[in-house]
Amino acid sequence: MSPDHPPGLDPDRLRGLLDTERPGLVGGPLTGRLIEGGRSNLTYEVTDGTSRWVVRRPPLGHVLATAHDMKREHRVISALHPTNVPVPRPVLLCEDEEVLGAPFYVMDFVEGTPYRTAEQLAPLGPERTRDAVLGLVDTLVELHAVDPAEVGLTDFGRPEGFLDRQLRRWGKQLDASRNRDLAGIDELHTALGRELPHSPAPTVVHGDYRLDNVLLGEDDHIRAILDWEMSTLGDPLTDLGLLVMYSVPLGLPDSPVSTTATAPGHPDPAEIVERYAARSGRDVSAVSWYTAFAWFKLAVILEGIHYRYTLGQTLGHGFDRIGELVPVFIEHGLTTLRQGSGKG
Structure with a gap:
């Protein structure tokens, strides 16, 4: 495979479409490269030597339509732009599978850096570092301030x-990858269901909001939020809990799971929650529940990866140690929920 023609991207066909749909946008032959990162959808950088664009498509091979919905991602960035x-400026949505x-x-x-x-x-x-992370909180407040009806x-x-x-969905995900005893995970799932908080007014929810899903400019300001594949309308505090x-x-x-939490500054x-509460005006008294739910969700995701690894379906650096992390996430979830209940 030539370096300007990565799997899943045909630069010539893409150029043909852009010349038809956006005449004058592209000034010469296109080349492309796969960008690492993102949850599962494929991301490419393409250039004509002068300008650059990004192409997002589902993974190669058969996928469930709902799991990798390009139309939804394009729709939400178009609405928010x-x-x-x-968010990046949307250029084009193509639902014709003949092209790519x-x-x-x-x-x-x-232009920017994901940390x-x-x-x-x-x-x-x-x-x-402190300014960058607090900027991440402020940008989340901006997202949750958007009136879905207005956009x-x-x-x-x-x-x-x-x-x-959400709780049912992740419970089903857990059941689908159960092949060992996980002390405390059913207790955590049951306790979360028992203490379900009353949601505030719905907002656009990103679903996977964290520092490595945004691009920071050289001035440490957020240039773009990326990876909208989990976005929906729902409870904004789920984004806060994950953060x-x-x-x-x-x-x-x-740890095979990346985290920026130990960076100096x-x-x-507590400061993240306080900042969000002050800027958004939302009641964050149930934040322990949302944080415990985030620990549960990640435990389920990691257990799914571990399960696929034991079946020989997932290869890569660190995957052999993912299984060891799951009990740590469960314990954090239980501790967080107990602390929150203790306060109330």
């Missing part, structure tokens, strides 16, 4: 019963 929420073998969309390339680990963040120094997203999800459905969870140091050296969970 005119708002204060930083699957639906895809094109958006502008945004995935504490080691990557450390060179910024404590002050810049045409009233039917983007089913917010009624959102938390209950808080990722701000807790795991206490595991050389990284705000602690």
Whole structure:
């Protein structure tokens, strides 16, 4: 395979489509490369030598249509682009599978850095690190301030019963990858169901909001939020709970799950919650539940990876140690929930 023609991307066919749909946009032959990262959808950088764009498409091979819905991703960034929420400018959605073998969309390339680990963040120094993470909180507040009706997203999800459905969904995911005893996980799932909080008014929810899903500019401001594949209308505090969870140091050296929480200057969970509450005006008294739910969700995701690894279906660095992490996430979830209940 030539370096300008990665699997799943045909630059000539893409150029033909862009010349037809967006005449004058592309100034010469296109080349492309696969960008690492993202949960599962494939992301490519394409260029004509002068300008750059990004192409997003589902993974190669057969996938469930709902699991990798390009139309939804394109729709949410198109809706948010005119708002204060930083997202790349959408260029084109193509649902014709003849062009690249699957639906895809094109958006502008945004210059910036995704920080995935504490080691990557450390060179910024404590002050810049703190500002970057607090900026992440402020940008989440901006996202949750968008009125779905005003941007045409009233039917983007089913917010009624959102938390209950989420809990059921991740319980089913757990059942699908059960092949060993996991002490405490059923207790955590049951306790979460018993203490289900009352959701605030629904907002656009990102679903996987963390530092390595945004691009930071050289001024440490967020240039773009990426990876909208989990986005929907729902309870905004689920995004906050996930952000808080990722701000807790795991206490595991050389963990296969990346975290920036141990970078010098990284705000602690209390400061993140306080910042969000002050800027959004939302009641965050149930934040322990949302954080415990995030620990549960990640435990289920990691157990799924571990299960596929035991079947020989997942290869890669660190996957052999993912299984050891699951009990740590369960214990964090139980502890967080107990602490929250103790307060109440």
